[in-house]
Amino acid sequence: MERSNVKELLQCESFLQAVHVKGWVRTFRGNRFIALNDGSTINNIQCVVDFENTDENILKRITTGAAVSITGTLVESQGKGQRVEINVTNLDILGDSSSEEYPIQPKKHSFEFLRKNAHLRVRTNTFSAVMRVRSALSFAVHQYFQQNGFFYVNTPIITGSDAEGAGEMFKVTNFDINKAPVDENEDIDYSQDFFGKETNLTVSGQLEAETYAMALGKVYTFGPTFRAENSNTTRHLAEFWMIEPEVAFNDLDANMDLSEDFIKHVLKYVLENCQDDLNFLNDRLINEDKTKPQAERSDMSLLEKLHFVVDNNFKRVSYTEAIDILRNSKPNKKKKFKFPINEWGADLQSEHERFLVEKHFKCPVILFDYPANIKAFYMRLNEDGKTVRAMDVLFPGIGEMVGGSQREERLDVLKQKMAELDIEEKEMWWYLDTRKFGTAVHSGFGLGFERLVLFTTGMGNIRDVIPFPRTPQNADF
Template sequence: MISISVNDIYKNYVAINKKVLIFGWVRNRRHSNSGISFIDVYDGSSVHTIQCIINNTIVNYDSEVLKLTSGCAISVQGVLVYAFRSIQKYEIKVIKIKIIGWVDSPQNYPVSAKKHTYQFLREIPHLRPRTNYIGVVTRIRNHVFHALHTFLYEKNYYWIPTPIITSLDSEGAGSMFRVSTLDMKNIPTNVRGEIDFNKDFFGKESFLTVSGQLTAESYACSMGKIYTFGPTFRAEHSNTTRHLSEFWMLEIEVAFAKLNDIISLSKSMIKYVTQFILNTCTDDINFLYDNIDKNIFFRLENCLLYEIIDINYNDAIKILLNSNYNFNNPVQYGLDLCAEHEKYLVDKYFCAPIIVKNYPKKLKAFYMRVNDDKKHVAAMDMLVPGVGELIGGSQREDRISILKERLLECNLCIKDYNWYLDLRKYGSIPHAGFGLGLERLLSYITGIKNIKDLIPFPRNVNHLLC
């Protein structure tokens, strides 16, 4: 007897008319007056369920089968056949069914077969994976994760797990979560009445990282081509559809590279992932087309068909100023692009992903390389339809004197960055890199607007369930 998944069945992994064994959960069940029950079983491997046909002649029909409810865990042995008069392609004629886990008080089961609002599902993150909606997202997330690793592996990049706990604010934004073992009821202070972090676990202030970039650079300056991929944290008091306090970031650093090199890399990476998902997640993409986004195939196929163009920041500002569009936020040279500006560029003007590059240096972080005009930095942002900014990167400042100037301009303590300056002191090289938010990439691919539905357990301000 072959133990298989629902996904195996729909990929014709086994031959028809053979005995099979599946494990899963009941999504729907109905009982006919003629003594036959129909059970729809899902196992998380596919958007599909498999219908199991159970005759009342099996031994536990009256004692257990008739008592099954949505959510019960079962194993089923039977013969796989083509479905007769059913919208499903396959079904199983059951020989034996075993109930592995019952649902207590089924009338209160939160994720029964009826349709639920997304907001309701966010309140039960531990149970929402049982829905098709979150199951689809989870499978696509897994394949995107695999595609990114595969793309970089094939290009001979090394994966480096950079620290999650840090003493530095990579972005200079200050919105960080503090890590401490101090007794909050008896916080030690120094002679100035300030918190005495010398008595904390690390002997200094420490935080959850907002980026692994700076530490990743140290490995790029010895290994050549590296990336880090893991959770990052931002303590921003934002509760929008675009913000999370904990999210996943892919960050790439390349030695002996300049801005145009990482622009080219980012374009080819996005196209690779898009093609990978279209090839491997057909059923899940079809589900999203039917239930979430009728534009999904047009968007993803356009990404593959057309070149992603580059424009300078100055040109982006000109386009926005000439648009006569009523923006809520001002458009002006020297001001950063807001989400509405980004979305106008990709959703209305270009109707495609673009890259905006060469920003005024005052808008960007200290580590970005200053251009020859002294006014701009070699920075790039990839903007995509429906999302806005997806990737942010730059050529890194490799000249130690200018890097020190930038640290001072950004009111950062040079002493804290001595180790980072060492990378420019001992064999400095041109190098560049970028960061990609995984959940934003998922939003672009799936068409799902609320980023809280694209991570298993969303964390944001005033929201910490599970």
């Protein structure tokens, strides 16, 4: 008999039909009721065992976490909380689970405990919901770009350039670290290494994507990136995924249009296709909020935040206007900001971004035209000589979600900015070539995928929205 999944059976309208299902036991009550889940949905299907006609040895092996194969009749449920259930006619144990050793018991576990068991945590309701939402978001990302004429480009993971100039990169080498050759200055001689130069794991595919945009028009990357920042905050990972579109002939206004349209598409997709998971995660957050002091509770539920982004037009505000708003705001005047805003040029923090979104404009905000000295070298310099055509998209509860810019297409200006930052032209010759041969206005942005999943699921720690988090002192699994 063909196997059905739990999601299909829970939606089925035809009763008294023979069905076959496989999954893992979530609970087994009274030697009679199995709550079975196969990962297709957050919801379990109840399987009613005829214990009088079931081998006692089989009953003893039906424990939490065990994998089972069940054949039976789909019937209308007589109990509360479910519409259908399966009257079991045949049950086989596919894989035993020791009830004494299995760590994911049917009780509340701390997220810290579950991180230590990341290989099993997806068997909980919370993490299975998060990972199904993550999967749906990933599909929606590709769907949007493919439907809008973008080409998917796989940019290199091993690179000789530091796109952001941050310097916090993981080195890639073929040297025996105890016997690395050195030059006359006693520095490691990378000319003898595998690639003949110093190489690292990439922090961004943007620069390479730009070169492809200048031939294919519209491209995007969606892949793993790495940063060797020794940070243990709830917002940092050493390995994370980035979404980075680049578009030839787009100026900053078109870039802002693209970012808003893209974000609304992917969030609409999950709202329409992940209703059960989002309802569960929404309820989880509501219940969690009840345990917090009033001052720490969220102003919006998870679903309200998602609709806040999808249903509102994004407000476009210059950095200069935002600084004036923040400088004159009540929290700033009453010294309630952790980082007071005193003058133009300040690098905005999450508290400032959230104030603009949640309190002042009460809609998502796109800030643009930032001071040049707090942004990357490749952003187009404005005519005032002190700001660049940069943009950040700000969300409620999280602050910055997207960072992007119109890229500097003028060769002379780009060279000057690189010189000011001591970026060697010989290391970036290929990037400069795109400004020599058919240069044109172009723009793009970067969106950290885990940050998007964090916002969409309402989770509080970025380590809980990626299957196996890579953080300082942690590379298990």
